[in-house]
Amino acid sequence: MRFLWLIGLFFSLSGLAQESKVFDDLTIRSTLLKKDKKFALYLPPGYETSQRSYPVLYLLHGGGDDQTAWLQSGNMQAIVDKEIKEGRIPPMIVVMPDAEMTFYMNNVAGKYPYEDFFMKELIPFIEKTYRCRAEKRFRAVAGLSMGGFGSLLYAMHHPDLFGSCVALSAGVRTDQQIREMPHSEYLRRYRSTMGELKEGDNRITDYWNQNSILYLVQKMPEAQKKAVRFYLDCGDDDLLLYKGNSELHTLMRDLAIPHEYRVRNGGHTWEYWRTGLPDALHFISQSFQ
Structure with missing residues (x-):
């Protein structure tokens, strides 16, 4: 009986040791941003x-959220655990940084260079602190809404760093949509990066174009078109963003930029992103494997 009890204890402890862990309030000191920046972390x-x-996925939140969003609203721990357990994806580290309302961009005035922080401070810190595969194909970026914009921006600005990119309901808008957006809404979304533009000012500036996905x-x-594997997914009822995402797909198709494009039933909701995450993870894992 004692022998059987010891065996049971061993397997119980082994099971506990094999559980994933998440941390939702970690920090990194940023010299560039002159402050501590929070991030959440999933360890497989x-x-x-x-x-x-392990390979690493940088999973980006949307506007108005923070580093806890994918854990609290996206249920990502349970989803990733299930995909790993069922063998659809390999074990991976997932990093979820807090980007505030920056659209993951550098501020136009150079006062808050979030993108530089991400590339020059966050990624090196993660790869120094945790056991990460540092080769490009083992590094992926994905996100929803503002984070979908950010994932596309980083993959296009830094194709040497990321093997794959997933954009769920990406915050991609046409120039016409940007011009016609009510001024208060424009400032709410883009003030932190584009500055205090006045009503009637030109919004489609050179700096905007440097960061415009379209x-x-x-x-x-031409040499960059196959550098990153792209996956786009936007709901047919996403009234905010279906135009920008469909135009992005059309441009990529016309310009022969390989990508996957999904339109599923749903809107700009957590239910849509939670149900889309498994296939997104599977797409990413094809690069890892």
């Missing part, structure tokens, strides 16, 4: 007992 089952290194796609060099 077995991380603490193994010596292996502009970057049109100007993408």
Whole structure:
């Protein structure tokens, strides 16, 4: 009986050791931003007992949320655990940084260079602190809404760093939509990056184009078109963003930029993003494997 009890205890402890872990309030000191920046972290089952290194997914939140959004509203821990357990994806580290309302861009005035922080401070810190595979194909970026915009921006600005990119309901708007957006809404969304533009000011500036997904796609060099694997997913009832996402798909198709494009039933909701995450993870894992 004692022998059987010891065996049971061993397997119970082994099971506990194989559970994933999440941390939702970690910090990194940023010299560029002159403040501590928060991030959340998912460590896969077995991380603490193994010596292996893992691929990394940077999973970006939407506007108005923070680093906890994918954990609290997106149920990502349970979703990733299930996909790993069922063998659809390999174990991976997931990093969820707090980007505030920056659209993951550098501020036009140079006072708050969030993108520079992400590339020059956050990624090096993660790869120094945790056991990460540092090769490009083992590094992915994904996000929803504002985070979908950010994932596309980073993949297009830094195709040497990311093997795959997933944009769920990406915050991509046409120039016409940007011009016609009510001024108060424009400031609410873009003030932190584009500054205090006055009503009637030109919104489609050179700096805007340097960070416009639709502009970057049109100007993408031929040699870059296959550098990153792209996956786009936007609901048929997403009244805010279906135009920008469908135009992005059309441009990428016309310019022969390989990508996957999904239109599913749904709107701009957490239910849509939660149900889309498994297939997004599977797409990402094809690069990892």
